[in-house]
Amino acid sequence: MRTPANSALPRSVREALAKLGEDIAIARKKRRISTVSMAERAFISRGTLHKVEKGDPTVSMGIYATVLFVLGLSDGLRQVADRTRDSLGLDIEEDRLPKKVQPRRRKRGLS
Amino acid sequence: MRTPANSALPRSVREALAKLGEDIAIARKKRRISTVSMAERAFISRGTLHKVEKGDPTVSMGIYATVLFVLGLSDGLRQVADRTRDSLGLDIEEDRLPKKVQPRRRKRGLS
DNA sequence: TATTATTGTATAATATAATGAACAAATAAA
DNA sequence: TTTATTTGTTCATTATATTATACAATAATA
Numbered sequence: 001m002r003t004p005a006n007s008a009l010p011r012s013v014r015e016a017l018a019k020l021g022e023d024i025a026i027a028r029k030k031r032r033i034s035t036v037s038m039a040e041r042a043f044i045s046r047g048t049l050h051k052v053e054k055g056d057p058t059v060s061m062g063i064y065a066t067v068l069f070v071l072g073l074s075d076g077l078r079q080v081a082d083r084t085r086d087s088l089g090l091d092i093e094e095d096r097l098p099k100k101v102q103p104r105r106r107k108r109g110l111s
Numbered sequence: 112m113r114t115p116a117n118s119a120l121p122r123s124v125r126e127a128l129a130k131l132g133e134d135i136a137i138a139r140k141k142r143r144i145s146t147v148s149m150a151e152r153a154f155i156s157r158g159t160l161h162k163v164e165k166g167d168p169t170v171s172m173g174i175y176a177t178v179l180f181v182l183g184l185s186d187g188l189r190q191v192a193d194r195t196r197d198s199l200g201l202d203i204e205e206d207r208l209p210k211k212v213q214p215r216r217r218k219r220g221l222s
Numbered sequence: 223t224a225t226t227a228t229t230g231t232a233t234a235a236t237a238t239a240a241t242g243a244a245c246a247a248a249t250a251a252a
Numbered sequence: 253t254t255t256a257t258t259t260g261t262t263c264a265t266t267a268t269a270t271t272a273t274a275c276a277a278t279a280a281t282a
Contacts, residue, residue, distance in 0.1 A: 008154075009176070012180070013173075013185055016186070016188040016189045020189070023191075027192055027194075027197050034213075034229090035212075035228070035229065036229090050229080050231085058269065060168060060169055060170065060172065061175050062120060065127065066124060069121055073192045073197065074123060076191035076193075078127045080134075080187035080188060081134035082134055083134055098249080099249065100249050101143050101250095103145075145257090159239085159241080161260070162239095170239080210228095210278080211229065211279050212228075213280050213281070224281100225281085227278105227281095228277100228278080231277095232274090232276105235270105236271085237271090238270090239269075240267080242264100243264100246262105249256105251254100252255080
């Protein structure tokens with residue numbers, strides 16, 4: 001990622017990722033898996049695993065997901081934005097949601 | 112990511128990410144946010160947002176996290192691997208977990 | 223305490239993620 | 253039905269993520 005979303009992440013986002021990284025490290029230790037072994041199982045380098053356990057935002061989602069999978073925790077991913085839990089926004093049945101979001105148009109000829 | 116973890120993700124992982132992407136797209140539509148507007152708010156390009164809504168594993172975690180934040184769904188991230196929910200592994204108090212994971216050593220001099 | 227493996231960092235090289243632009247296809251509003 | 257806007261894709265360019273390697277610091281075992 002080479003976007004401001006990298007260097008200038010909102011505090012709460014940075015904290016959420018940091019917590020995720022910590023939780024991953026704890027889960028790994030609970031399972032008595034070394035960083036070397038974990039890196040091998042996830043097909044990544046030890047350095048990248050270290051970033052994951054720090055909650056580094058530049059690491060790809062696929063790598064996070066694979067690490068979680070190795071830990072048997074990938075189900076958590078499915079619930080992150082689960083529809084049934086999402087109370088915000090319009091309360092419309094999924095089928096009736098517009099496929100494209102389009103603002104109400106102005107009549108032609110108005111300044 | 113340029114690791115096998117990219118092209119050869121386990122089925123369940125690919126599916127979990129695909130679901131996450133779908134849920135994100137639905138949440139966006141519920142809130143009547145266009146892809147253009149969403150991309151702006153998350154400081155990313157429209158193309159990358161499209162990947163996110165497909166559950167593409169090569170997109171950075173920071174970008175996923177920022178999009179979730181814009182949707183007001185970033186709390187879900189904090190619970191993905193939450194300790195208190197993690198029933199697997201050793202059931203040891205966090206404080207007593209070893210900082211390093213080390214296998215039991217062999218006595219010297221044994222073949 | 224001595225020893226040995228694990229973990230924390232740093233660096234250069236290289237693969238690739240993210241962008242912006244441009245065009246086609248699809249959909250919602252008039 | 254017509255029209256305007258959104259969304260899907262592609263491509264070349266550029267920034268950067270990931271790796272492999274090596275060394276230092278740290279912690280667990282005997």
